Amino acid sequence: MITCKVQAQNTQTLEITDKLLDSLSIYPQLSQLTIQSDLYYQLFLEKYPNTHEAYMSRSVPYNKTGEHAIGFAMLNRAVELAPIENLGYRAFVKLYMMHDYEGALQDGLRLDSITSYAKPGVWGEDMDMVIGLCYLQLNDLKNARLRLSNSINEVTKKNGKEWNSPRVFLYLGITLMKEKAYPEAIQVLDELIQMNPNYSEAYYYKAQCYSALKDLKNAEVSIEKCKSVYGKYGAERNPYFELPYQIYPSFLSKGL
Amino acid sequence: MYTLRYSFLLLILIVRSKTFSQNTVPQHLNVKEKIGWIPFDKSLDNSNFKVCDELNIEEYYQVNPIYGEGMPSIRKYFSAHKQLLQSLCEKDGYLIVRFVINCQGQTDRYRTKFMSLNYSDENTVNAELQKKIIQLTRNMGNWNPGKFDGKTYDCYQHLKFIFKNSQLVDVLF
Incomplete structure (x- = not known):
């Protein structure tokens, strides 16, 4: 029988019992950052030690808060238990x-x-x-x-x-640019622009390709377009991490 | 009557699920102790450093604090100290510094962790490097504080430094 009462400051007491664990299924209705949520998973794993979902869910707030040694220990266990479900994450x-x-x-x-x-x-x-x-x-x-x-x-x-995803075209365009296949890279980035004219990254990397081709006129046109689109729509961002090949205002003000 | 009752229940469920399922907005947990909590330690921390709301220090991804224009500014700052950091590196791995940015953009409560490149905790390694990273992070100066809906927030932030072959190869958050 698992019975435990936890009370964080200024929060209501949460009594974690067998009944609660069973009734909540595998996902508690609590913020993943709370001590109660973590304790819930800890107790759940004591009762059901081979539940990969609980290991994976418990790892999430640790990895989000930079406690990666703990986060990866849990995530690795989830992968051991159920690789197909957890390798992707x-x-x-x-x-x-x-x-x-x-x-x-x-x-x-x-x-x-x-x-x-x-x-x-x-x-x-x-x-x-x-x-x-x-x-x-x-x-x-x-x-x-x-x-x-x-x-x-x-x-x-x-x-x-x-x-x-727009990013798959962006990454392919950058791959081709790095291979010095500049016309092909421009073609891929143009496809991206055709699908999403407000995608400022496409204009930026297109300008890089023109610059490498020493086509400074088109490079200038692309970077000006990039500035205009960036000014209106910004660039793609992710709150958790910096995206690969993310662009910033200082990139646009530098010479090509 | 039933329609009204079920509509009310549905509304409660939607509000409740939105509260905690949306992780990238402030959560107002009203609690100090949570995963990643950094308790004040008078032996380490500046007693003059104040936060606006000790019970609601959000995470960086909920309020998006920013240093300069973001990672390019952070990388530029640390690149000036790259040689020094590399000279202090005894073992390759991830050095992680976590700290608080208050609602005015000031920083304190720095804590470091070190782990190997295969993610095992090796916190006792690279002690001098850990001290230097704290000192340099402290000297970065103010950040633009985290904001959401026009309101500034206290928040936790961390930076990760990757060392490979005793070289500082990347800084990320």
Whole structure:
């Protein structure tokens, strides 16, 4: 029988009992940051020690608050218990929150292999896009191009071009730019602009390509367009982490 | 009558679920003790450092404090101290500094952690490096405080420093 009363300052007492644990299913209706929520998962895991959802859920606030040694200990246990369900989330955290591109790539490739190429999402993002981005960050441009192109082709085939994330076009454009395939990079970034004319990053990296081609006139046109779009719509942001290839105002004021 | 009752219940459920399911807005937990809480320690912390609301120190991703224009400004600041930091690095891994930014943008209550590149806790390693990171973070000066709906908030922020082959290869949050 598990019975425990917890009371944080200025909050009501929460009595954690077997009955409460059973009635709440696996997700408590509490903020994930609270001591009560953490205690709930702790007690839940004492009672049901092989519940991967509880390990994964308990890891989330630790990783969000920079307590990564604790967060990863829990997340690793969740992956041990249920790799298909948790490898994608761990890859996502390693990639975006830790810049651990090799670790994220290993998780992504393992998930890809054990799901028989069914391509489940990686925490809401297309698997090939995430794997392609890992390759890009590791400067393996050939594999990055293959995976990112595959992501676009598969999503387009299944659901239509508009269902692709704008970022997959951005990452493919940057991959091609790094391969010095500037006309092809510009073509991909133009596709992105056609789908989303307010995507300021596309104009910025297009300007970089023109600059590399020494086409300063078009570079200037693109950077001016970027400034205009950025001024109105800003750039894509994520509150939890800096996005790869995120742009900032100082980037736009620097010479090409 | 039933329609009214069920509408009321539905409204309560929606309000309750929105309160805690939306993680990127202030949550007003009205509590000090939570995951990542940094209690005041008179041996470490500045007793003149005040927060606006000790019971509602939000997380950075809920109120988005910013230093300069963001990560480029932070990287530029630390790049000036790169050689010094690298000279103090005894072991590769992640050095994480967590601190409070008050509603006026002042900072204090710095705490550090060190873990290996495979995420195991090795907090006793790189003690001098940890001290130096705190000193440098303290010297960064004021941040633009976290804001939401026009109101400024106290918040927790952390920065991560990645050392590989004794080189500082990245700074991130």
